[in-house]
Amino acid sequence: MKNKVMQTHVIKKYEQGVLQDADDLIVLEEPLTITVNGHEFGTMLCTPADLEELVLGFLASEGVIRRADEVDSVLIDEGKGFAYVVLKNKQGFDPEGAFSKRVIGSCCGKSRQFYFQSDVRGAxxxxxxxxISAKQCCHLMSTMQEQAEDFKQTGGLHNASLASVDGILVTRSDIGRHNALDKLFGYCLRNNVSLKNKVIVFSGRISSEVLLKVSKIGVGIIIAKSAPTTLAIELARDLEITLVGFVRGDRFNVYSRGDRVVG
Structure with missing residues (x-):
């Protein structure tokens, strides 16, 4: 059975003064083009696992759907790299209106544009x-990292976990930080997961886009291993989201709504 996360490649490895051939596990990156009601919506670069969740989460994040039951069908053609989505309301999607075709890179930043219209609808x-206690913040981060077996083998994945304050519930991984969150969003939509009293634990940097995705998912606390940006902090304060960053060992910083974090 094909591994949807990594492949083995022969490389040259230099170690302790010796250069030799070795097998190495490399994370997969493949394009996925999404069509909605027969119209091409966008192409993203992603790790080809949990693709239906990725599609659902991405469409919800972009404001195309609000619930999984708005989708009639999702057909994934992994061989061709296409996802064919049919909405139940076939008149509710205007490909020439608020949306346009675009390529969405696996890295955050300028490869993704800031779409204010969908953000206003969904945030x-x-x-x-x-x-949440300080000890719980640190425990959730260490637990997610301990469980990240694919990352340990490849070093090339981001992880996003849905958790209660007491433990990790589900984790999704991808080469793109935003894709990992979309997969998590899609999982919640497909399984009708209650987001009351939930926390998101995240392996990457917190950009404004990441913060907006957390808001669209509907979770009020994000705990991240890395740093936030200035705009992410401003948005977190505006949207009443508790943003905890630089969670390393037994230390971290709280950037917004610190009243939710107790000693």
Whole structure:
């Protein structure tokens, strides 16, 4: 059975003064083109695992759908790299209106544009979220990292986990930080997961796009291994999201809604 996360490649490895051939596990990166009601919506570069969740989460994040039951069918053709989506409301999608075809890179930054219209439709102010202790923040991060077997083997994946304050519930991985979140969003939509009192644990940097995705998912606390950007902090404060960054060992920084984090 094909591994959807990594492949073995023969490389040359230099170690302890010796250069020799070796097998190495390399994370997969493949294009996936999404069509909606027969119209090409976009092409993303991703790790080809949990693709239906990725598609659902991405469409929800972009404001095309709000619930999984708005989708009539999703057909994934992995061989060709296409996802064919049919919406139940076939008149509700305007490919020439608010959306356009674009290539979405596996890295964050200038490869993804800031789409204010879909952000306005989907972003939520999170007024209710659980309290979380400092020890729980550190424990959730260490647990996610301990469980990240694919990352340990390849070193090339980002992880996003949905958790309660007491433990990790589900984790999704991808070469793209935003893709990992979309997969997590798609999982929640497909399985009708209650997001009350949930936390997102994240391996990457917190950009404004990542923060907006957390808001669209509907979770009020994000715990990240890396740093936030200035715009991410501003958005977190505006949207009442608790943003915890630089979670390393037994230390971290709280950038917004620190009243939810207790000693």
């Amino acid at each position: 939520r102010t999170i007024l209710r979220a659980p309290s």
